[in-house]
């Protein structure tokens with residue numbers, strides 16, 4: 001049976017490490033990290049993600065700057081707000097919750113975030129540096145960073161291993177594959193046009209699944225002893241639950257956990273780690289700024 005990687009427990013350990021570092025910064029410089037969380041409109045899921053992020057900041061002593069804008073806000077006004085946050089020395093990270101309303105060009109807004117405050121790691125320059133040999137981005141995107149952190153903290157060797165990433169989105173699959181290349185794995189990307197994905201996935205010593213397809217990856221597709229990180233978070237009907245649904249991953253956990261060496265559950269695997277990586281990025285940005293300017 002695979003070792004089940006407890007993302008909640010790892011996240012808790014990292015959060016207490018962050019809280020200690022926040023306290024040290026505060027004692028040494030009288031300053032704490034600041035994270036601006038910008039939300040546009042009233043989407044329920046976005047409100048709940050933003051609420052989680054703001055609450056997590058408060059728990060670790062990170063100052064949160066809340067910018068709540070109405071659905072009809074213009075692109076120009078949103079960009080003006082981003083510029084103000086760029087100029088605020090107490091803000092070390094800026095996060096614009098996605099998706100934005102249709103009348104706003106997301107790419108244009110994200111590009112306006114100062115590179116030094118791009119804690120989501122989505123700025124094209126940060127992604128570009130991630131892709132280049134010998135360059136280091138200022139921030140790594142949170143979910144891929146969470147995947148790698150889970151592998152490292154579970155003692156999984158990455159160097160020289162075959163890694164397969166299922167999915168190539170800008171926020172998960174693509175940066176996860178770039179991070180694995182930087183960590184000296186041999187990486188194959190599987191996407192919706194890949195023929196016979198199972199034969200590629202069977203070669204994976206490390207598998208990162210981020211396709212958004214419930215239980216697409218069967219136990220028989222897993223290489224014995226592989227490390228399986230399941231990013232997929234899919235709501236499927238479950239009439240036995242009050243909510244009427246449950247969350248499942250892209251990997252069939254029941255089957256795969258009998259064959260893999262390590263596996264993350266859904267929920268309780270990558271999910272709790274993603275917000276923690278955002279807080280870690282904010283701390284890193286704050287340390288860079290505060291240490292340089294004091």
Ligand code: NDP
Nearest residue numbers: 143167168169172191192210211212231232233270271274
């Ligand atoms: P996207 O929909 O943006 O991307 C999905 C990717 O998977 C695409 O590259 C797509 O290929 C590929 N894909 C889709 N179907 C298949 C298939 N049948 N076989 C192979 N590849 C396939 O999703 P995201 O990257 O944003 O998210 C992926 C999953 O991760 C979702 O379930 C999401 O909820 C979850 N997630 C979880 C997070 C967490 O913190 N736990 C954070 C972010 C996302 P193509 O490019 O060809 O279309």
